[in-house]
Amino acid sequence: MIDAVVIGVSAGGTTALRILLPCLPVRYNLPVIIVQHSHPGSDDFLTRYLNDKCRLMVKQAEEKEPILQGIIYFAPPNYHLLIEMDRSFSLSVEEPVNFARPSIDVLFETAAEAYGSKLMGIILTGASADGARGLMKIKSAGGIAVVQDPRTAEAEIMPKSAISAGEVDFILPLEAIGKFLARLSDGVML
Amino acid sequence: MDKDAENLMIEVQLLLNAVYLKYGYDFRGYSEASLKRRILRNLAFSGYRNIPELLRHVLCDKSCFEKLLLDLSINVTDMFRDPLFYKAIRDQVLPDLKKLPLIKVWHAGCASGEEVYSMAILFFEAGLHQKTQVYATDFNEKILIAAKEGIYSLEKIKGYTSNYHQSGGKSSFGDYYAARNKHAAIHASFKKNIVFAHHNLVSDGPFGEMDLILCRNVLIYFNRNLQNRVFDLFNDSLDQGGYLCLGSKESLRYSTCSDGFEDFVPKEKIYRKTLGLPV
Numbered sequence: 001m002i003d004a005v006v007i008g009v010s011a012g013g014t015t016a017l018r019i020l021l022p023c024l025p026v027r028y029n030l031p032v033i034i035v036q037h038s039h040p041g042s043d044d045f046l047t048r049y050l051n052d053k054c055r056l057m058v059k060q061a062e063e064k065e066p067i068l069q070g071i072i073y074f075a076p077p078n079y080h081l082l083i084e085m086d087r088s089f090s091l092s093v094e095e096p097v098n099f100a101r102p103s104i105d106v107l108f109e110t111a112a113e114a115y116g117s118k119l120m121g122i123i124l125t126g127a128s129a130d131g132a133r134g135l136m137k138i139k140s141a142g143g144i145a146v147v148q149d150p151r152t153a154e155a156e157i158m159p160k161s162a163i164s165a166g167e168v169d170f171i172l173p174l175e176a177i178g179k180f181l182a183r184l185s186d187g188v189m190l
Numbered sequence: 191m192d193k194d195a196e197n198l199m200i201e202v203q204l205l206l207n208a209v210y211l212k213y214g215y216d217f218r219g220y221s222e223a224s225l226k227r228r229i230l231r232n233l234a235f236s237g238y239r240n241i242p243e244l245l246r247h248v249l250c251d252k253s254c255f256e257k258l259l260l261d262l263s264i265n266v267t268d269m270f271r272d273p274l275f276y277k278a279i280r281d282q283v284l285p286d287l288k289k290l291p292l293i294k295v296w297h298a299g300c301a302s303g304e305e306v307y308s309m310a311i312l313f314f315e316a317g318l319h320q321k322t323q324v325y326a327t328d329f330n331e332k333i334l335i336a337a338k339e340g341i342y343s344l345e346k347i348k349g350y351t352s353n354y355h356q357s358g359g360k361s362s363f364g365d366y367y368a369a370r371n372k373h374a375a376i377h378a379s380f381k382k383n384i385v386f387a388h389h390n391l392v393s394d395g396p397f398g399e400m401d402l403i404l405c406r407n408v409l410i411y412f413n414r415n416l417q418n419r420v421f422d423l424f425n426d427s428l429d430q431g432g433y434l435c436l437g438s439k440e441s442l443r444y445s446t447c448s449d450g451f452e453d454f455v456p457k458e459k460i461y462r463k464t465l466g467l468p469v
Contacts, residue, residue, distance in 0.1 A: 041273075063410045063439055076439055081196045082223035085199060090221045091439050093407045094228075095266050116192035141192065 001105070002144070002184060003118035004087075005030055006065065007109045008104030010037040010126025012154025016174055017050060020124070021072060023178030026055045028185045032072045033111065035081060035102045038130065042077040061089040067156060075102035081111040095098070098130035108134025117142030120184070123150045126158030132165035139167060146170045146177060201241035202226050203415045208245050213255055215329070216392045217262060219416035225262065232261040256332070263330045264299040264411065268349065269308045269342070271406075272438055273356035276308060278458040280358050283433055284316045287401060293322045296400045296427065298391055298420075299408035300326035303337030304350075308357075309404065310380040311366055315359070319383065325397060327389035340376035343366075347374045393415065396426040403428060407437035414444070421445040425463065434461045 003059065008018055013036045024032065036046065044060055051058035056118055061073040066088045073089070075081035080102050082090040090110075099104035108121050108131060121138040123131045125148060139145045145168040150156035152173040163171065172180065202222065210216045229241070234252070238244045247254045270276050285291050293313075306326045313319040328334050329405055342350075351363040367374040389397070391408070398445045403424050409417050423445045428464060434442070434451065436459040442448045454462040 064414065064444075079439060080224075081229075082221075084221060084223050085195070090223050091410045092224045092264070093266055093410075093437075094224065094264055106227070110227070113192075113195050113198075113223070113226075116195065141195075 001118065002030060002113050002120050003180065004111065005032045005120045005122065005184070006108055006138075007032065007034045007122045007124060008108065008126070008131035008158070009034065009124040010100075010104075010128045010130065010155065010158055013037070013127035014046065014049075015154060016124050016148070018053060019174055020178050020181070021050055021054045021056070021058070023182050024054065024056050024072070024078045025182055025185065027125045028056055028070045030185055031067045031069050032056075032181075033081070033083070033107065034072065035107045035131075036065070037100050037102070037104075037126065037130070038077045040078040040101070044076075047074050061091075063089060063091045065089045074106065077102075080106045082106060082112075083114045085114050087114055098128060100128065100130050104131035105134040109137045112137045112141040112143060115141075115143065119143035120146060122146040122148075123162040124151035124174070124177075125154040125155045128158050129161040131158060132161040135162050135168065136166045139169075144169050146172065148177060148178070149173045164173055198226070201245075202229060205229065205241055205245045205248070208249055209255065209258070210252075212249055213259075214393070215259060215312065215390070219392065219413050219419075221413060224264075224411060228261050228264075229258075232258050245328050249393065259330060259418055260332055263301070263328070263333060264407075265330070267301045267304045267407070268346070268353065268360075269304045270350060270353035270357050271305065271308075272458070273353045275406075275435070275438065275458040275460075276312060276353075276357035278455045278460060279309070279435070280312055280316070280453055283402070284312065284318065286384075287433075288316065288318060290401060291321065293402065294400045294429075295322060295324045295402045296397050296404070297324065297326040298389070298403060298405040298424075300328050300337055300386070301304065301330075301333055302342075303340055303386075304342065305404065305406065306384060306417060307340055307376045308354075310384065311354075311359070312357075314380065321382075322383050324384040325400075326384055326386050329388065329390035329392070331388060334386050334388065338381070340381060341373050342376075344369060344372050391420050391423065396423050399429050399464050400427050400432055401429055402433045402435070404435045406435060406441070409440050410437060413446050418427060418446045421447050425450055428463045430463060431465050432463045434463065435459065436461070
């Protein structure tokens, strides 16, 4: 019922992703696509680090790359990551959105167009309002909106903004999101 | 596909066809996701209710088209964006170009000119500016005017200065512009050997015998067919041994003319057209 998972995360993200992503089992049958806010001059350290810690392959998304299941993709630093209708990636250096490039809203909004109701969007820890609009777009396209419980987030602004922007389906602590994601691959919804 | 998403895609195609038929600008080979975002942003600011209404006004009102054209071109760029790329040009490309009697450079898709002046500063610091001829092109006339002026927000200069030093720049960056009010105007001496000209990569032909072509973060907006067209254009425009520089996330790898090039500085996406020596 779900074809892809998109995740937006900012301040506190490295720790959160270090807990969340290793929960995903081998032979995971969904792609996981992530925007982590980062300094424009960052290299690929985060993806290399997480690739060591995860059972799934972790890599930076490349332009025109077809999106495959069982891979965790990250937006490259200083580029927006967009999803085309044929479910491949595009990159853009357009102006920052919500002061961010990559912006979570840009990923979520284009993902909602491409995946419609078969998409799950997740907002994790962060000190920004980026992602709130995109999550609502996912919800209004019939997808599932998940937000990390702000009380468990290192920075609560981003999850709080997402919750106050409109209706969300699940508000969960990080560990529960991990278990949820792990079971999602078998078509189980909580 | 979701019905609304499908209808939106059709409306976008109709608008692009209308722009092409009426004005000759061809965006049909652009990647859709980003183009669609920019059209919707234009629509939101224009006050029209939907794309068909925008389409009608674009056809009847040239100023409405010009506004759309400006919104469809991505004009975001920085001076010394990706400092390590400029360092590679300094350390590895310029020492080779130095040997030529005249250095011909083409900035394809130069937008508002930040990268053109960044390169001009490198040529100046290497003592090569006197024998360098630079062609800076874009399809957007309005943005070319801004590029010619070379006036940038003082707010951004701090970041540019840091980029400049990271690229290996040893001078005081403040020597290269005059600060007025909230703006920094690049000194006229850097503009002397630069010709700003209209050129559309989608429909225009090659520029002959270039030694260095820079086209960074332009091709990410094109589909594969259009990318191949542009790579052929660059191949035809480059001299043997000439250099082609792409954006950090762009690659010649999958293109139809990749065989004619070697990876010169792979990490910075600097390619070199092979010398064509007998094997």
